[in-house]
Amino acid sequence: MGLIAEFRMTSEQLPLVDVAEGVPEATVEFESVQGHPSGAPTFIVRVAGADADAIKAAFADADSVTDHSLVVADGATRRYRCRPTGNPPTDLELLADNGSIPDRVLATPSGWEERRWFADREEFDQFRTFCRANDYELQLDRLVEADEGPDGRVTSPFGTGDRSRPREMTEAQQEALVTAHKMGYFDTPRTATMADVADELGVASASLSERLRRAQNHLIAEFRRSSSIKPRIN
Known part of the structure; x- marks a missing residue:
């Protein structure tokens, strides 16, 4: 038994919120997060649905991320590498110990929209505690149970999938x-x-x-x- 949550985290302090505000017509999606033993992680961000010059300007004007660079441009889709600025969130160890798996994370002008898998209610409550400690307002849209079958796949109102399964190849x-x-x-x-x-x-x-x-x-x-x-x- 597991949980799948769809929620919104509202805060102007979240990375890439200012980028999304600069191109409100675009989809700004986290594609990967590469952690480092010391220092801030590296984000690979997929941006689609906006003019290339507007996307470039949004990254240049953003205060929430730094060291941004274009990785690849494919038609109307562009991928950027960047790193968050400022101090890391509090209770980061708590989040690192949390076994939840992000399935999709979108940056919006007001915060992040996320869909995440949790093993149980305790894991979800731990994640919510982390959000509160950092003044991230968590607005829960859906929280449903997912039943795991003998083949490791889970079934829920969202559909069928595998909590341990990697996302589709990008x-x-x-x-x-x-x-x-x-x-x-x-x-x-x-x-x-x-x-x-x-x-x-x-x-x-x-x-x-x-x-x-x-x-x-x-x-x-x-x-x-x-x-x-x-x-x-x-």
Whole structure:
């Protein structure tokens, strides 16, 4: 038994709120968060539905994030790398120990809109305590129970899914995987290094490593779930 919550966190102090305010017609979505042993994490943010110059100006004018840079532009969709400014939230250890899994996080002009998986009510209450400690007003839209079946999948009014299942492979992850394969990164012996592929994509090696890891995790998870794929014994 688990819980799935849809809620809004309202605060002007949340990162990227000022970016969303600068392009209110756009969708500003967190694609990944890369933690660091010391210092602020790195956000990869997907922005779609706004003029490219307007998006660039919104990041340039934002006070909530710094070190912003364009990662990739694909038509009307642009992905930026950035880091939050200011001091980290209080009780960050409490959030780090929380086992909940964010499924979707959108930045809006007033805060964040989020859908998150929780193992139980205690985990949800712990998350809500963290929000209150940081003056984030949490407005709960839906909180429903999810029943877990023998195959690890969960069923709820939101639909069917797997709490442990990674999100669908992103376009950036697909691009990284295909480019690495084409360049010979997976060959034996390798004909391209991580740095070679990263240079081709115009990203940092650390970012590429994270994308490849997530892409491979997704493929392996799909392999294990597919009843039509059987291991071959020679």
